[in-house]
Amino acid sequence: MEDIRKVIRQSKTLIGPFPTFNVENTAAHPYELFLEWFQVAIANGVHEPHSMTLSTTDPNGYPDARVLIIKDVDQHGWYFASSSESEKGKQIEQNPNVAMTFYWPEIGRQVRIRGKAVKMAKEDCAQDFLKRGTVARAIALLGKQSTIMNRQQDADEALRNQMAILREHPDLVYPSWTLYRTVPEEVEFWQAQEDRNHIRLKYFFEKDHWSKHLLWA
Numbered sequence: 001m002e003d004i005r006k007v008i009r010q011s012k013t014l015i016g017p018f019p020t021f022n023v024e025n026t027a028a029h030p031y032e033l034f035l036e037w038f039q040v041a042i043a044n045g046v047h048e049p050h051s052m053t054l055s056t057t058d059p060n061g062y063p064d065a066r067v068l069i070i071k072d073v074d075q076h077g078w079y080f081a082s083s084s085e086s087e088k089g090k091q092i093e094q095n096p097n098v099a100m101t102f103y104w105p106e107i108g109r110q111v112r113i114r115g116k117a118v119k120m121a122k123e124d125c126a127q128d129f130l131k132r133g134t135v136a137r138a139i140a141l142l143g144k145q146s147t148i149m150n151r152q153q154d155a156d157e158a159l160r161n162q163m164a165i166l167r168e169h170p171d172l173v174y175p176s177w178t179l180y181r182t183v184p185e186e187v188e189f190w191q192a193q194e195d196r197n198h199i200r201l202k203y204f205f206e207k208d209h210w211s212k213h214l215l216w217a
């Protein structure tokens, strides 16, 4: 135990060097700044920059979180997809308030989004589903995400069967596959500084426009 404590305490975070974040000249809409940061992430070789942690709450208000990928970003919000019958899907159904967290360690940047998840039209969900790889579609078509499984071998066998069905019917769409849009209400951009005096800029949606403020780190 002593050793692990030492290893943890000696582990380095936020090593740098980091890109510059000029807070004087930021975009009016947070999605524009997100896209700028996303491009910087790609240019700096950030591993899986489209991965984020989606936080939801269960009916008792107990938080839950898991990593997902985003499918798109535009002026209306951030998009992700999953089964509406999964745990997260059920949680979103009863409470659409969600948070999304991106962390890009290579450039010392974190983006936090809070907002409401809304379901996209059935055709958009189906289109998203059909763009997924064959194995991913087959697994989704099993319709068992987040349910209890007896043995790992059950998954192998079920997947083999489902792959055979998909070969016969490649246009099958899992009806519960859902493309969600997180409509943002608050978006915070956090930039690490090598001197540890980190920068935080937060956008707030107020009635019909975005305002932004610096926050103490």
Ligand SMILES: Cc1cc2nc3c(=O)[nH]c(=O)nc-3n(C[C@H](O)[C@H](O)[C@H](O)COP(=O)(O)O)c2cc1C
Residues within 6 Å of the ligand: 051, 064, 065, 066, 067, 068, 069, 070, 081, 082, 083, 086, 087, 088, 089, 145, 146
């Ligand atoms: C990098 C990464 C990307 C993932 N992307 C997705 C995704 O786009 N959709 C999805 O349903 N699950 C995705 N998962 C799996 C989820 O983390 C999670 O295990 C699953 O959705 C079940 O979550 P739930 O039980 O809270 O509903 C991903 C996992 C990782 C590590």
